[in-house]
Amino acid sequence: xxxxxxxxxxxxxxxxxxxxxxxxxxxxxxxxxxxxxxxxxxxxxxxxxxxxxxxxxxxxxxxxxxxxxxxxxxxxxxxxxxxxxxxxxxxxxxxxxxxxxxxxxxxxxxxxxxxxxxxxxxxxxxxxxxxxxxxxxxxxxxxxxxxxxxxxxxxxxxxxxxxxxxxxxxxxxxxxxxxxxxxxxxxxxxxxxxxxxxxxxxxxxxxxxxxxxxxxxxxxxxxxxxxxxxxxxxxxxxxxxxxxxxxxxxxxxxxxxxxxxxxxxxxxxxxxxxxxxxxxxxxxxxxxxxxxxxxxxxxxxxxxxxxxxxxxxxxxxxxxxxxxxxxxxxxxxxxxxxxxxxxxxxxxxxxxxxxxxxxxxxxxxxxxxxxxxxxxxxxxxxxxxxxxxxxxxxxxxxxxxxxxxxxxxxxxxxxxxxxxxxxxxxxxxxxxxxxxxxxxxxxxxxxxxxxxxxxxxxxxxxxxxxxxxxxxxxxxxxxxxxxxxxxxxxxxxxxxxxxxxxxxxxxxxxxxxxxxxxxxxxxxxxxxxxxxxxxxxxxxxxxxxxxxxxxxxxxxxxxxxxxxxxxxxxxxxxxxxxxxxxxxxxxxxxxxxxxxxxxxxxxxxxxxxxxxxxxxxxxxxxxxxxxxxxxxxxxxxxxxxxxxxxxxxxxxxxxxxxxxxxxxxxxxxxxxxxxxxxxxxxxxxxxxxxxxxxxxxxxxxxxxxxxxxxxxxxxxxxxxx
Ligand code: NAD
Numbered sequence: 001x002x003x004x005x006x007x008x009x010x011x012x013x014x015x016x017x018x019x020x021x022x023x024x025x026x027x028x029x030x031x032x033x034x035x036x037x038x039x040x041x042x043x044x045x046x047x048x049x050x051x052x053x054x055x056x057x058x059x060x061x062x063x064x065x066x067x068x069x070x071x072x073x074x075x076x077x078x079x080x081x082x083x084x085x086x087x088x089x090x091x092x093x094x095x096x097x098x099x100x101x102x103x104x105x106x107x108x109x110x111x112x113x114x115x116x117x118x119x120x121x122x123x124x125x126x127x128x129x130x131x132x133x134x135x136x137x138x139x140x141x142x143x144x145x146x147x148x149x150x151x152x153x154x155x156x157x158x159x160x161x162x163x164x165x166x167x168x169x170x171x172x173x174x175x176x177x178x179x180x181x182x183x184x185x186x187x188x189x190x191x192x193x194x195x196x197x198x199x200x201x202x203x204x205x206x207x208x209x210x211x212x213x214x215x216x217x218x219x220x221x222x223x224x225x226x227x228x229x230x231x232x233x234x235x236x237x238x239x240x241x242x243x244x245x246x247x248x249x250x251x252x253x254x255x256x257x258x259x260x261x262x263x264x265x266x267x268x269x270x271x272x273x274x275x276x277x278x279x280x281x282x283x284x285x286x287x288x289x290x291x292x293x294x295x296x297x298x299x300x301x302x303x304x305x306x307x308x309x310x311x312x313x314x315x316x317x318x319x320x321x322x323x324x325x326x327x328x329x330x331x332x333x334x335x336x337x338x339x340x341x342x343x344x345x346x347x348x349x350x351x352x353x354x355x356x357x358x359x360x361x362x363x364x365x366x367x368x369x370x371x372x373x374x375x376x377x378x379x380x381x382x383x384x385x386x387x388x389x390x391x392x393x394x395x396x397x398x399x400x401x402x403x404x405x406x407x408x409x410x411x412x413x414x415x416x417x418x419x420x421x422x423x424x425x426x427x428x429x430x431x432x433x434x435x436x437x438x439x440x441x442x443x444x445x446x447x448x449x450x451x452x453x454x455x456x457x458x459x460x461x462x463x464x465x466x467x468x469x470x471x472x473x474x475x476x477x478x479x480x481x482x483x484x485x486x487x488x489x490x491x492x493x494x495x496x497x498x499x500x501x502x503x504x505x506x507x508x509x510x511x512x513x514x515x516x517x518x519x520x521x522x523x524x525x526x527x528x529x530x531x532x533x534x535x536x537x538x539x540x541x542x543x544x545x546x547x548x549x550x551x552x553x554x555x556x557x558x559x560x561x562x563x564x565x566x567x568x569x570x571x572x573x574x575x576x577x578x579x580x581x582x583x584x585x586x587x588x589x590x591x592x593x594x595x596x597x598x599x600x601x602x603x604x605x606x607x608x609x610x611x612x613x614x615x616x617x618x619x620x621x622x623x624x625x626x627x628x629x630x631x632x633x634x635x636x637x638x639x640x641x642x643x644x645x646x647x648x649x650x651x652x653x654x655x656x657x658x659x660x661x662x663x664x665x666x667x668x669x670x671x672x673x674x675x676x677x678x679x680x681x682x683x684x685x686x687x688x689x690x691x692x693x694x695x696x697x698x699x700x701x702x703x704x705x706x707x708x709x710x711x712x713x714x715x716x717x718x719x720x721x
Contacts, residue, residue, distance in 0.1 A: 004036075004037035004040055004041065005020060005021055005022045005023065005028075005033065005034065005037050006018050006019070006020050006021075006037050006038065006041045007019040007020075007021065007060070008041070008044070010051065010052055013053075013202070014051070014052050014053040014054075015052065015053060015054050015055075015056060015201075015202055015205060016045075016051075016052040016054070016055045016056070017055075017056045017058065018041065018055060018056070018057050018058070019058055019059065019060045020034075020057070020058070020059045020060065020061075020065060021059065021060030021061060022034060026061070027061055027063050027065070027066040028059055028061060028063075028064075028065040028066065028117065029065075029066045029067065029068065029069050029116070030067065030068045030069055030091070030116040030150075031069055032087075035087065035090050035091060035094075038091070038094045039090065039093075039094050042094045042097045042098055045098070045101055045103075046097065046101065049101060049102065049103055052103065053103065053104075053205060053206075053209065054103055054104040054105070054106065054202075054205030054206075054209075055101070055103060055104070055105045055106070055205075056106050056108050056198065056201045056202075056205070057105060057106065057107050057108065057120075057121075057124060058107075058108040058109075058110050059110055059111070061111070062110075062111050062132075063110075063111035063112040063113070063117075063135075064107075064109045064110055064111050064112060064113035064117055064121070065113050065116070065117025065118075065120060065121075066112070066114060066115065066116075066117055067114050067115020067116040067117055067118075067140075067141070068115060068116045068146075070144070070294050070298050070299075073144075073146065073285050073290065073294060074290075074291050074294040074295060074299075075291070076285045076286050076291075077286060078286045080285075080286060081282050081283075081286050084282045084285050084286060085278050085279075085282045088149045088150055088277075088278045088281060088282065089274075089278060091116070091119070091150040091151070092150060092151050092274050092278070095119070095120065095122075095123035095150065095151050096123070096151075096274075098123050098124065099123045099124070099125065099213050099216070100212075100216065102210065103209075103210075104125055104126070104204065104205045104208050104209065104210075104211045105123075105124040105125050105126075106124060106125065106126045106127075106128065106201040106204055106205060107120070107121040107124040107126070107127045107128065108128055108130070108197050108198060108201050109121055109127060109128065109129040109130060109135075109137065109178075109187070110130045110132065110194065110197065111130065111132050111135050112134070112135050112136045112137070113129075113137050114136060114137070114138060114139070114140055114175065115139060115140060115141055115148060115152075116148075116150055118137055118138060118139055118148075118152070118186075119139070119148055119150040119151050119152040119155070120150075121187075122151065122152065122155040122156070122159070122186070123151060123155070125208070125211040125212075125213065126188050126189075126201075126204050126208070126211070127186070127187040127188050127189075128187070128188065128189040128190070128191055128197050128200050128201055128204075129178040129181060129182075129187050129189075129190050129191070129197075130178070130190075130191050130192075130193070130194060130197050131177075131178045131179070131190050131191065131192055135177065135178060136175040136176065136177065137175070137176050137177075137178060137181040137186065137187065138169065138173065138174050138175045138176050138181065138186070139152045139153075139156070139169055139170050139173060140173035140174070140175050141170075141173060141254070142170065142171065142172065142173040142254045142255055142258055143172075143173040143293075143297065144254075144290055144293045144294050144297060144298060145253065145254045145284060145287070145289040145290035145291075145292070145293040145294070145671065146254060146281065146284050146285060146290050147170065147254060147257050147258045147261060147277070147280060147281050147284060148170060148281075149277055149278060149280075149281025149282070149284075149285070151274060151277070152170065152277075153165070153170050153258060153261045153262055153265065153277050154261070154265050154270070154273045154274055154277050155213075155215075156169045156170055156186065157222065157262045157265060157266055157273075158213075158214065158215040158220075158222055158270075159185065159186070159214065159223075160184075160185050160186070160223060161222055161223035161224030161225070162222070162224060162227065162232060162236075162262050162263065162266055163224055163232070163235070164184070164185070164223075164224070165262060166239065166243065166258060166259060166262050167242070167243075168184050169184060169186060170258050170262070171243045171255055171258050171259065172243070172255075178190045189204075215270060222266055226266050226267055227263050227266055227267055228267070236263065239259055240255075240256060240259060243255040243256075243258075243259060252537070252671065253284060253287065253289050253671070254284055254289070254290070257280040257281075257283070257284055258280075260276075260280060261276055261277050261280045261281075264276045265277060288681055289671050289673075291673075292671075292672060292673025292674070292677040292681060293670065293671065293673050294673075295659075295673055295677065296656075296659045296660060296663065296673035296674045296677065297663070297670070297673070300655075300656035300659055300660055300674075301493065301660055303656060304493055304494065304495065304656060304657070304660055305488065305493055307484055307485075307488060308656070309484065309494070309495070309496045309653070309654065309656075309657065310480070310481050310484045310485075311477035311478070311480050311481050313477075314477070314478050314481040314482070316485050317481075317482050317485055318343075318485050318486060318489040319338075319343055319400050319401030319429070319486055319489075320343065320344060320400055321343065321344040321345075321346065321398055321399045321400055321401070322338050322343050322344070322345050322346070322399060322400075322401045322402070322403060323346045323348065323396050323399035323401070323402045323403070323420060323424055323428075324338070324345060324346065324347045324348065324358075324402075324403050324404075324405065325348050325402065325403070325404040325405060325406055325416050325417075325420070326348075326349060326404065326405040326406035326407075326416075327347050327348070327349040327354055327355045327357065327358025327359070327389065328349075328354075328358070328405065328406075328407075329459060330405040330433055330457060330459060330461060331347065331349070331358055331403075331405035331406075331433075332347075332357075332358035332359075332360075332361035332362070333361065333457070333459070333460055333461025333462055334403050334405060334433065334457060334461055335347045335358060335359070335361075335362060335387050336361060336362040336365055336387075336461065336462055337461055337462055337490045337491075337492070338386075338403075338490055339362060339383045339384070339386040339387050340383055340490075341489050341490045341491065342386075343386065343401075343489075343490075344386050344388070345386055345387045345388065346388050346390060346395050346396060346399055347359060347387055347388065347389045347390065348389075348390050348391065348392075348393070348395065348396070349389075349391060350391060351391050352389065352390065352391045354391075355389035355390055355391055356389045358389060359384075359387045359389045362383070362384060362387055363384055365462060366380045366383055366384055367380070393419055393420055393423060394423065396420045396423040396424050397423055397424070398424075398425065399424040399425060399428055400424070400425045400427070400428050400429070401428055401429045401431070401482075401486060402417075402420065402424060402428055402429065402430050402431060403431045403432075403433055403455055404416060404417060404430075404431065404432045404433060405433040405457075408434060408435065408436065408437065408553075410437050410441060410442060413432060413434065413437070413442055413445065414442060414444070414445025414446075415445070417430060417432075417442075417445045417446050417452075418445055418446070421446050421447060421448070427451070428451070429451055429453065429479055429482050429483065429486070430446055430448065430451050430452045430453070431452075431453050431454070431455035431483065431486075432452070432453075432454055432455065433454075433455055433456060433457050434454060434456070434470075435456060435502075435506050436501060436502045436503075436506050436557050436561075437501075438472075438499055438500065438501055439452065439453065439454040439470045439471070439472035439475070439499045440472040440473040440474070440499050442454075442472075443472045443473075443474055443475070449472070449474035449475075450474050450475060450476040450478075450479060451475075451476070451479050452472060452474070452475060452479070453469060453470065453471065453472065453475050453479045453480065453483050454468070454469065454470025454471075454472070454499070454503065455467055455469060455470075455483060455486075455487075456468035456469075456470060456503060456505065456506070458505075458665060464664070465492055465493050465664050466492060466493050466494075466495065466505075466660075466661065466664040466665045467487045467490075467492045467493070467494050467495075468495055468497060468503055468504065468505050468661060468665060469483045469484065469487065469494050469495065469496045469497070470497055470498075470499055470503050471496060471497070471498050471499060472499045473499065480496060484496070493660060493664060495657040495660055495661040495665070496653060496657060497646075497651055497652055497653065497657065497661070498650050498651050498652075498653065499651075500646075500649065500651045501561055501564065501565075502557070502561070503651065504643070504646050504651055504652055504657075504658070504661055504665075505661055505665035505666050507642065507646070507651075508639050508642045508643055508646065508662070508666055508675075509545075509639075509665075509666040509667075510554070510557075510558075511635075511638035511639050511641075511642045511703075512533075512538070512542055512545075512635050512638065512639050512666065513542050513545060513546045513549070513554070513577075514575045514577040514578075514638070515542070515575075515577070515634045515635045515638045515703075516529050516530075516532075516533060516541075516542030516543055516546070516577075516635060517542075517543070517546060517575075517576075517577035517580050517581060518575050518576035518577040518580075518634075519532070519626065519631055519634070520543070520580060520599075520615065520619055520620075521576045521577060521579065521580040521619060522576055522624055522626065523619060523620060523621030523622075523623070523624030523626075524620070524624050524626055524631065525616060525620045526543055526599060526611055526615055526616065526620070527611065528628070528631070529541070529542065529543060529631065530542065530543055530544065532628060532631035532632045532635065533632070533635060535632070536632040536635065536636060536669055537669025537670065537671050537672070538635070538667050538668075538669055539667045540667065542635065543599040543600070544599070544600065544608065545667075546592070546598070546599060547592040547593045547598030547599055547600055547602075548592065548593055549592065550591055550592035550593070550594055550598075551581050551584050551585050551590075551591045551592050551598065552585055552591040552592070554581065555581055555582065555585050558578065558581075571645075573701065573702045573703050573705075575703060580619070584598070584599075588614065590612060593606055593608075594606075597612070598612070599611065599612055599615060600612060630696070630699070630700075633692065633696065634696060634700060634704075636668075636669075636678065637692070637693055637696055637704055638703055638704070639662070639666070639668060639675060640675050640678055640679050640689070641693060641703075641704060641705070641706065641707065641710075643658055643662065643675045643676070643679075644679065644707050644709065644710045644720060645707050646658070647709070647720075647721065648707055648709050655676045655721040658674065658675055658676050658721065659673060659674020659675060659676050659677060660674060662674050662675035662676075676720060676721040679710075679720050679721075680719040680720055680721070685714075685719070686710070686713060686714040686718070686719055686720055687714045687715075687717075689710075689714070690706050690710060690711055690714040693705075693706045694706065
């Protein structure tokens with residue numbers, strides 16, 4: 001027996017089972033201690049290889065192995081580069097010795113294996129994954145601004161070829177269920193039970209006494225060819241843009257480094273390829289982008305998804321039967337996610353036909369999932385059976401939770417709540433999916449204002465991961481806790497903000513869109529405006545988004561916002577966007593996609609065809625003189641400065657909510673790790689951000705005025721938030 005965290009268990013059948021179980025943590029990760037123990041185990045395997053016929057590598061935890069130690073990776077700075085590179089090389093050396101042991105080594109992947117854990121599995125000869133609930137496999141490093149640097153890129157390229165490896169595994173960082181991983185080709189077998197997994201492993205060992213990795217077999221060639229082989233050479237130039245498109249706003253440095261590692265590594269021998277991988281990976285680890293992304297997308301997101309903002313002292317309470325008022329676009333989507341989460345849904349609209357149409361939306365999504373094999377017929381029927389469409393208010397009886405999604409009209413919203421408040425359970429939570437209306441005012445339509453809360457979903461509901469929970473003046477802590485429990489139960493991420501017009505997300509995303517429209521009004525070609533946004537890392541062009549949201553709606557919201565803000569003596573700065581929006585609605589009759597006419601043209605099915613040329617003819621000027629970087633930073637800064645004001649006004653409550661809400665709610669570029677990290681990490685830090693905002697203000701107007709709170713922190717050498 002070794003006394004390390006890899007237990008050594010040699011059976012009478014001469015099969016050695018190695019079980020990884022780090023006693024200091026709930027999951028196995030790549031700690032320094034693990035690296036030492038792994039090397040010691042490999043030493044012993046080599047020394048004692050005459051005593052066994054094969055090795056099964058598995059884990060003593062529910063999961064197989066998580067990846068690198070993200071705390072360590074997040075804190076790395078350029079000075080740590082030599083140590084980081086040495087660490088990666090230690091793993092590479094141990095993995096390489098394992099795959100050249102001369103005895104069959106099988107990974108019995110008993111649960112989730114991601115990142116470094118999956119790289120370990122890739123260094124075995126045969127990978128069998130247990131189809132355990134929630135088990136995920138893959139190399140997600142790129143989603144944290146990193147790349148798999150313990151042989152992951154090099155081995156997947158040699159296993160699958162450059163195209164498959166980059167597009168299906170390392171370029172996007174997909175986390176795959178075992179069946180998908182099998183289909184993609186990164187594992188060899190799936191087992192339904194633990195026993196079956198071990199039986200399969202033993203059978204494979206018996207049948208393959210002297211296995212070698214494909215790349216160690218004489219005459220081996222990379223599947224699909226090397227970068228200089230003609231078909232690949234013809235496709236490679238399109239890779240960077242394809243990867244960026246698929247990643248929708250994810251950071252550029254990591255996918256590009258993945259691509260470089262794959263392409264450079266495929267042209268050299270294995271050892272040199274490993275060295276190339278170490279170099280690119282070390283650079284990413286020591287850079288700021290990965291630090292920001294790990295902080296936001298692993299730690300902050302993890303904290304929020306564990307209910308980190310939930311007020312304490314209330315038992316967890318998830319709804320059993322939810323009344324959804326309004327079966328339109330949002331109500332239908334909300335009904336679907338609730339039914340999928342096991343809740344009974346009463347879906348009410350003014351007519352039974354409208355309610356049935358809302359239910360049809362779920363039917364469509366479920367049938368699609370059934371066709372793709374993602375659910376069974378029974379599951380489909382069960383989920384659909386939970387949605388009860390109705391036009392009868394009496395069906396509200398017995399509901400313990402309400403989500404209202406009727407038209408954005410305060411009078412109507414108050415009226416529908418008034419109708420059902422006495423019919424639902426006496427302590428039912430009363431939630432409104434308003435996107436802009438102050439919740440405190442809507443709450444005056446009900447008796448129990450303490451149970452009234454905003455539940456702001458995003459469209460399309462089944463895809464968008466965020467719910468912005470809006471706390472009105474009278475909303476109780478218990479209502480916040482229940483809203484968080486509900487949001488987590490439907491597998492979405494809750495951020496909690498205080499009430500105001502537009503809350504955080506709707507208000508700040510307006511800045512992004514206004515800036516884009518203003519640029520068009522100032523003479524910039526609309527295509528350039530869209531590129532400014534997407535090349536900055538926004539998932540979609542701003543003008544396409546404006547069309548999606550519809551300018552009639554934004555015009556209405558802006559007019560009432562302007563009027564109210566000015567009446568209340570608040571800060572209001574007009575934008576060059578407004579006259580153009582007004583012209584689009586009132587003069588050109590091009591409000592957006594719904595009408596088939598906006599900044600873009602659409603076909604009858606709402607498919608985007610191309611830019612409306614009239615826009616270019618009327619507005620585009622060659623001599624606008626606005627640098628491309630200014631276009632991008634006008635969008636990024638307008639959103640950042642308004643976020644800072646949201647803090648000052650008490651709308652935002654935590655930095656984590658701001659960062660996560662900005663990425664998942666409004667598409668703020670993910671590579672920044674969220675809007676607050678963007679502000680603090682701008683070149684020159686917060687002081688650099690303030691200086692640049694002052695420049696933008698001088699050039700483009702008072703929208704870029706720096707809030708005093710931010711300027712004071714910059715002057716004191718502090719960070720914001
Ligand atoms: P929609 O027009 O698609 O649907 C509204 C539905 O409410 C219609 O089916 C209508 O028949 C129904 N309705 C009207 N009066 C009713 C009544 N008295 N009782 C029951 N049902 C009634 O609108 P939508 O896009 O689903 O928006 C609904 C709400 O969600 C609005 O408050 C909107 O601001 C908000 N919201 C919309 C989005 C979005 O992207 N569309 C995003 C977040 C929030």
